[in-house]
Amino acid sequence: MSTGLGEGVYEVFARKRRGEPLRHIGYIDAPGDELARVYAWKTYDEESWFEMCVVPRGAVIPVNRVEGPWAKNVPEEADGP
Amino acid sequence: MASYTEDELKKKIRGGYILESPEEMTPGYRRALIVQLTVQADTELMSAPAYWFAARHAPSTNTQVSAHAIIQDELAHANIAYRLLEDLGVSKEHLVYGREPHEFKHPYGFDQPLDNWAELVVANGFFDRAGICLLGDVHRNTSYGPLKRALVKVDMEETFHLRHGEVWMRRLARAGGAATELLQRCVDWMFPMTIEWFGLPDDLKHHSGQLDYKLKGLTNDELRQVWMSSTVPLCEGLGLSVPAHYDEEADEYVLEYPFPCEYDPDAKRWLFDDGEITWQAVFERWKGRGPMNEIYVDSVRRSRGSVASWLN
Numbered sequence: 001m002s003t004g005l006g007e008g009v010y011e012v013f014a015r016k017r018r019g020e021p022l023r024h025i026g027y028i029d030a031p032g033d034e035l036a037r038v039y040a041w042k043t044y045d046e047e048s049w050f051e052m053c054v055v056p057r058g059a060v061i062p063v064n065r066v067e068g069p070w071a072k073n074v075p076e077e078a079d080g081p
Numbered sequence: 082m083a084s085y086t087e088d089e090l091k092k093k094i095r096g097g098y099i100l101e102s103p104e105e106m107t108p109g110y111r112r113a114l115i116v117q118l119t120v121q122a123d124t125e126l127m128s129a130p131a132y133w134f135a136a137r138h139a140p141s142t143n144t145q146v147s148a149h150a151i152i153q154d155e156l157a158h159a160n161i162a163y164r165l166l167e168d169l170g171v172s173k174e175h176l177v178y179g180r181e182p183h184e185f186k187h188p189y190g191f192d193q194p195l196d197n198w199a200e201l202v203v204a205n206g207f208f209d210r211a212g213i214c215l216l217g218d219v220h221r222n223t224s225y226g227p228l229k230r231a232l233v234k235v236d237m238e239e240t241f242h243l244r245h246g247e248v249w250m251r252r253l254a255r256a257g258g259a260a261t262e263l264l265q266r267c268v269d270w271m272f273p274m275t276i277e278w279f280g281l282p283d284d285l286k287h288h289s290g291q292l293d294y295k296l297k298g299l300t301n302d303e304l305r306q307v308w309m310s311s312t313v314p315l316c317e318g319l320g321l322s323v324p325a326h327y328d329e330e331a332d333e334y335v336l337e338y339p340f341p342c343e344y345d346p347d348a349k350r351w352l353f354d355d356g357e358i359t360w361q362a363v364f365e366r367w368k369g370r371g372p373m374n375e376i377y378v379d380s381v382r383r384s385r386g387s388v389a390s391w392l393n
Contacts, residue, residue, distance in 0.1 A: 005389060009164075026231060027164050029173075043157045046234045068102035069168055 009057040009069075010036040014049045022051065094224045094295050101226045103169050113290045114225060115169055117297070119176065120186045121216070122162035126177070127187040129155045130377035132204070135195035147245055148201065154238040161231050168227070178385055182378035183370045188278045190271075192371025193346060199253055199260070203267040205246025207275045207312065213239045214308045215279075215297075222298030247315065254319035261320075268321050270349045272312070276325075277341060279305040281360055309334035324353075346372050 007029040015022045025044055030036035036054045044052070060070045085093065087109045100106060106114070129152050136148035163173040172179070190208055195201050213236065220232035253260045280286075283302045291297050299307065309325055313334055316323045324337045339357035344350070344366065 005392060009167075024230075026161060026234070027168075028160075029164065029167075042153075043160060044234065045157075046237050067104035071102075071104075 006031045010040065010054040011057055011060060012040045012044055013053050013055065014044065014047070015051040016047055017050045020050075022053075027057075028054065091293050094293075099224055099226045099229075109290055110294050111169060113294055113296055114228075115166065115171055116186075116289075117219075117291060118162055118166050118169070118228070119171075121219075122159050122166060122176070123185045123187040124191065124212070125155050125159035125162060126381060127185060127191040127377055128208070129159070130380045131191050131193070131195055131373070132201060133380070134373075134377075135198075135201035135204070138196075138198040138201065140198055144198075151205065151242050151245065154242065158235050158238070161235070165227055165231060178382055182375045183368070185374075185378060189367045189371055190274045190278055191377070192374045193274070193349070194373050197263065198249075199263045199267050200271070202246050202249035202253070203264070203271050205242050206250050206315070207246070207271050208278075209239055209242040209246060210312060211275050211278050211308055213243060214304050218299045218304060218307075219297050222295055224295040250315075250319060254321065264319075265321055268316060268323060270344075270351065272316075272323050272325075273338065273340075273342070273351045274344075275308065275312075276305060276336065277363065279308065285360060306333055 008031070010028050010030055011024060012026045012028055013022050014025045028036060028039045028043055030039050033054070033056075036056075040052060040054045057069060058073060061073050061075065062068070062070045065071065066074065085105075085107055087107050090098075090107050090110060094100075100110070103111065132148065132152045132155065136145065136152065139145040139148045163176060166176065167173045190204075195204055216232055216239065217236055220229060220236055223229050223232075250264065253264045280301045283300045286301060292300070313323055313325055313327065325334050326337065327333075328335045338351070338353045341358055341360060341363045343352040343355055343358050343362070345352060
């Protein structure tokens with residue numbers, strides 16, 4: 001959903017330290033990839049993350065669930081996992 | 082797509098069911114969650130200008146940094162809560178930029194000016210502690226998965242705000258003289274302000290469904306007790322007087338003033354001597370908003386229109 005300043009949603013993933021799983025930690029609205037990196041780093045600063053990355057919400061393709069924030073990204077020809 | 086009746090969903094939730102998407106919600110659940118998240122988001126957002134104006138009174142560069150770090154946290158918390166609302170189909174754009182200042186749902190305490198460093202640190206010690214009581218309870222009990230996860234960060238950071246408040250309250254209390262007098266003056270208006278923040282007593286509370294849907298775990302009165310159970314001993318330990326004490330027989334904290342009562346925002350004084358007022362009168366005062374309402378709301382959105390027009 002757009003938010004006035006031409007922003008889109010990015011999902012934020014981070015790993016606390018080596019050996020730990022990459023976890024979904026939240027979301028951020030940003031007008032592009034570059035600012036999404038900045039906003040995510042500045043917003044989710046509660047830990048010294050070993051690794052953080054952002055993914056545009058539209059790029060997450062659900063495999064088995066048909067509801068939730070990514071549901072509309074299921075490819076049209078898909079008929080189940 | 083799941084489709085439950087209100088009673089079916091409440092029953093599932095009592096059994097530990099966690100909702101992960103708006104499609105699983107009943108209209109009643111969605112409505113109650115939106116009310117809760119709007120209050121949460123607005124409170125975080127309006128705490129920022131209240132603290133920002135007060136941060137001008139920070140006595141050193143170190144304290145400037147810690148005060149602004151707290152403001153940055155609050156804005157991030159607001160941003161996260163509005164984002165959760167957006168996923169429920171509520172426009173963040175409208176909530177932040179489309180409402181009149183008096184339509185925001187934050188507590189009356191964040192319509193008040195914080196006029197010196199002591200008031201800022203007592204706000205950290207009292208208001209942020211109220212935030213931890215309320216949101217910590219939501220974190221432990223909420224049946225909405227995305228909110229539970231979002232609150233991990235929020236709880237962690239609010240604890241830092243509280244520590245900042247306590248450490249500085251201790252420093253000012255130990256200093257004696259004018260510092261301690263000023264601290265006591267802050268406690269005098271901010272203690273009852275926070276007590277009122279927790280809202281209607283349980284015996285008057287209209288049933289909102291927040292407990293049935295497990296959007297929270299404790300009632301207003303229980304949360305007020307939790308807040309007092311740490312605030313009263315803290316203040317007593319610092320030699321500050323508070324209008325409440327622990328009653329051993331009742332096994333709870335009791336207030337020593339008529340509750341609720343009227344507040345004079347210009348004098349920053351509670352009118353204990355005028356006696357108890359109705360909650361209807363309290364709601365009217367809240368609805369009328371406090372002295373800084375318009376200034377605070379304007380301060381977080383004044384440049385929005387011009388920048389948006391440059392870009393579009």
